[in-house]
Structure formats: structure tokens, C-alpha cells
Amino acid sequence: MIILGIETTCDETGAAVVERTEDGRGRILSNVVLSQISEHAEFGGVVPEIAARAHVEALDAIIAGAMREANVSYPALDGVAVAAGPGLIGGLIVGLTTAKAIALVHQKPLIAVNHLEAHALTARLTDMTPFPYLLFLASGGHTQILGVLGVSNYLRLGGTVDDAIGEAFDKTAKLLGLGYPGGPLVEKEATHGDPKRFALPRPMAGRHDANFSLSGLKTALRLEAEKIAPLSDQDVADLCASFQQAVSDVVMDRLRTGLRMFRDRVGMPTAIVCAGGVAANQAIRKVLHRVAFELGISLVAPPPALCTDNGAMIAWAGAERLALGLIDSLDAVPRPRWPLDQKAGPGIPPIAQTGR
Ligand code: KG4
Numbered sequence: 485m486i487i488l489g490i491e492t493t494c495d496e497t498g499a500a501v502v503e504r505t506e507d508g509r510g511r512i513l514s515n516v517v518l519s520q521i522s523e524h525a526e527f528g529g530v531v532p533e534i535a536a537r538a539h540v541e542a543l544d545a546i547i548a549g550a551m552r553e554a555n556v557s558y559p560a561l562d563g564v565a566v567a568a569g570p571g572l573i574g575g576l577i578v579g580l581t582t583a584k585a586i587a588l589v590h591q592k593p594l595i596a597v598n599h600l601e602a603h604a605l606t607a608r609l610t611d612m613t614p615f616p617y618l619l620f621l622a623s624g625g626h627t628q629i630l631g632v633l634g635v636s637n638y639l640r641l642g643g644t645v646d647d648a649i650g651e652a653f654d655k656t657a658k659l660l661g662l663g664y665p666g667g668p669l670v671e672k673e674a675t676h677g678d679p680k681r682f683a684l685p686r687p688m689a690g691r692h693d694a695n696f697s698l699s700g701l702k703t704a705l706r707l708e709a710e711k712i713a714p715l716s717d718q719d720v721a722d723l724c725a726s727f728q729q730a731v732s733d734v735v736m737d738r739l740r741t742g743l744r745m746f747r748d749r750v751g752m753p754t755a756i757v758c759a760g761g762v763a764a765n766q767a768i769r770k771v772l773h774r775v776a777f778e779l780g781i782s783l784v785a786p787p788p789a790l791c792t793d794n795g796a797m798i799a800w801a802g803a804e805r806l807a808l809g810l811i812d813s814l815d816a817v818p819r820p821r822w823p824l825d826q827k828a829g830p831g832i833p834p835i836a837q838t839g840r
């Protein structure tokens with residue numbers, strides 16, 4: 485089957501065409517992503533209104549580009565998948581409305597995909613990773629440890645009670661005047677800093693759930709910075725290194741706890757899978773390798789372009805759902821908040837069940 489996927493939940497406008505064969509293999513025919521980073525950079529974070537307008541302006545051309553590159557005509561599609569949440573409401577409306585229009589005009593099934601489910605299933609597109617596996621998702625908007633037990637079957641083991649990990653990196657960078665997005669800049673500074681110079685807290689370490697809390701760490705860093713201001717270049721590097729070390733330690737502790745919960749409830753995972761922009765961080769990547777190694781399982785890290793937001797992951801999740809007959813009606817609603825801990829079902833019951 486061939487699926488068009490549309491992604492507009494945050495600050496990337498994405499469209500892709502993905503093929504899924506009978507035996508469950510995936511092939512990306514096109515994957516076009518337009519990042520809005522430059523439009524948000526001066527504000528140090530994503531501005532929802534700017535994001536929504538940018539999606540409106542870009543989406544039609546991005547979809548046309550993806551269809552052209554894939555060399556696929558609309559009648560040849562088997563379905564139209566769109567990220568219907570969670571995310572910023574303006575972008576969700578743009579993506580969902582566009583997807584509905586295409587589905588209606590060309591009489592194709594609509595698949596309203598949970599964006600987190602799409603991140604969770606990407607490892608099956610890239611590596612055919614068998615269920616069940618543990619997902620560590622860390623981006624600017626999300627921090628989750630999930631048991632991925634099957635399509636539409638997830639166990640939420642941990643999340644953040646305040647900032648997402650990427651957001652904490654971004655705020656740290658902003659505080660230190662490094663720019664946006666902050667993660668790569670903090671990582672670069674950290675390479676020539678002393679990770680032991682500042683004694684920052686390891687929030688939530690040792691707790692029995694696998695949750696994260698990062699706002700206290702951010703505050704502790706700010707207080708340390710204020711104590712020694714004005715900051716020299718070495719001070720900034722040392723603060724970045726100490727921050728990155730603290731986050732890495734927290735990730736290690738929380739992942740080990742998440743894995744313990746997974747094994748108690750489900751059994752042995754086939755792999756640890758990572759997703760989200762933060763997974764590009766080498767110190768954090770090292771932690772993921774180490775935790776997987778301890779358990780004798782592999783770490784599956786899809787290529788960076790598929791770890792960050794993109795249309796291919798939405799198309800693939802749509803294909804996996806369509807293969808199971810999970811489709812949505814044209815009155816599916818955008819869902820700014822849409823946790824994955826229950827079934828990642830559709831926004832409204834599918835047509836087949838309601839008779840509509
Ligand atoms: O998945 P992503 O590209 O977009 C969304 O958040 O949806 O993730 C972006 C986030 C930003 O917060 C960015 O600072 C962070 O991922 N990030 C990193 C690194 N590269 C990107 N954080 C730490 N280290 C990095 N190397």
C-alpha cells in the first residue's frame with residue numbers, strides 16, 4: 485500500500501509518501517521537510533501563531549513536492565495519514581483540514597495519527613524492530629519512556645512533570661546567550677567544559693516511577709551562573725558540561741527504572757529505540773548504548789532525519805494502522821493533548837463501528 489503522510493504538529497512542515505509491502509516492510513518514496521527554525525530563532529522557542537501561519541503558507545507546496553518526488557498520482561494512494569495531535573492547535577487544524585480535503589476529493593481513507601505513535605513506530609520502518617520494545621522519546625516538546633507493545637498498544641512508563649529535555653537544553657542555551665535551538669550549541673560548548681565543576685542536582689533519581697523533572701535543574705544552573713557572573717567563555721563551557729552530565733545521569737537512572745517496570749509488566753523488550761532531536765546528543769546516546777548493553781539488547785537509533793519530526797513517520801504509522809483496518813471518519817478532530825498511554829485510537833470512533 486502507498487500512503488501520503490502529513491506532519492504539522494510543531495515547527496516542521498512535512499509531507500512524505502511511504503510504501504508498505506504485504507510482509508510489513510517499508511520504503512520511503514519521498515520525505516520533504518521544511519523547518520521553521522529561522523522564523524522562531526529570535527524568540528528562543530516556537531511561537532504558535534507564527535508556526536500556524538508558516539504551515540498554511542508552506543503545506544500545499546510541500547505535499548505537491550512529496551507527490552512529485554515519489555512519482556505517485558493521487559489515485560494511486562491507498563490512504564492519507566495526518567498527525568492529528570498532540571501538538572499546537574493551529575498547525576493541527578492546517579494539517580488535518582488539508583488531509584481531509586485530499587481524502588474527500590480522491591475518495592481515500594483518512595488515518596488520523598497520534599504524533600507520538602508515529603515516533604514510536606519509526607523503528608519498524610527503518611529496522612523492522614519486532615514488538616515489544618522500549619521507546620525513549622526526547623524532543624523539544626516531549627519526553628517519554630514508553631512500552632511499545634503493538635500498533636495502538638502502548639504502556640506509558642514515564643514522562644516529564646515539567647519541561648521536556650530538549651526544552652531544558654533550549655532554555656539553558658538561552659540563559660547562557662548561545663542561541664536557538666540550544667541542544668547542539670550546549671553540546672558543542674560541553675566538549676571543552678568541565679562536567680564536575682558545578683554540583684547540579686539529579687532530579688527524580690532513585691524514584692520508583694520513570695518520570696522526569698527538569699525545571700529544578702534549570703533553576704540550579706541559573707543560580708550557579710548568577711553567582712559567578714559575568715561569565716567567561718570557560719564558565720559557559722563548564723556550565724554546559726555540568727548541565728549535560730546531570731541530564732545524562734538522570735536519563736540513565738530513569739531509563740533503568742523504565743526498563744525494570746517494562747520487565748515486571750511485559751517481559752524482556754526486543755530493543756531500546758530512541759527518537760526525537762535530543763537523541764542526536766552524543767553523551768545521551770552513550771547512555772542509551774550503555775543501558776541497552778547492560779540488558780544484552782540492541783539500541784535502535786533511526787537516522788536523525790527520521791528521529792526528528794517528518795512526514796514519513798506519519799505515513800508509516802498510517803500504513804501500519806490501515807493494514808489493521810484502523811481508519812478515521814472525515815469528522816476526526818484535532819487533539820492538542822493526546823496521551824499515548826491508552827489505545828492510540830482515533831479522535832472519534834471509526835466509520836465501521838458507528839455506521840456513519
Ligand atoms: O525532535 P525535534 O527536532 O523537534 C521537536 O521538538 O519537535 O527536537 C528538537 C529538540 C530541541 O529542543 C533541540 O534543542 C534538541 O531537540 N536537540 C538536542 C540536540 N539536538 C537537538 N538536544 C541536545 N543535544 C543535541 N545534540
Ligand code: ZN
Binds near residue numbers: 599603623792793
Ligand atoms: Zn515529534
